[in-house]
Amino acid sequence: MGPRKLLYRHILPEIGGLLCTLNEIAKSRQVCTAQVALNWCRAHGAMPIPGLRNPEQAIIAAGALHWNLDSGELAELDRISQSLKVSMPENPFQSS
Structure with a gap:
């Protein structure tokens, strides 16, 4: 198992609320979650990239370049992400 798969196996179960909020914003804006x-x-x-x-x-x-999140959407995503028990390393894919 590669390092990315190990990383995501650890993170994905913990970020359900964040993913739900990303999906809700996407639905309300009629865009893809990836764009959010x-x-x-x-x-x-x-x-x-x-x-x-x-x-x-x-x-x-x-x-995704044709619009921006409003301040409420940005604040909600930031609030949820800061409350997570897990986080991405500073740069998990950087070569040493």
Whole structure:
């Protein structure tokens, strides 16, 4: 089992509430959950590089550039993420 799979096996069970909120925002905005996640990263000054495997995924990712989360959505996602018992390492994929 690779390091990414081990990492996600540890994190995924703990983030159900966060995923639910991402899905709720996506539904209310009529966008994909991935677009919400990309916008959330951008709102914090990150430049996410999504793994795109096909043209449809590229179109979805590009669609995230045409709107921004409002302050309430951003605050809710931040609040939930800060309350999680687990967190991503600072950069789990960085080469040493």
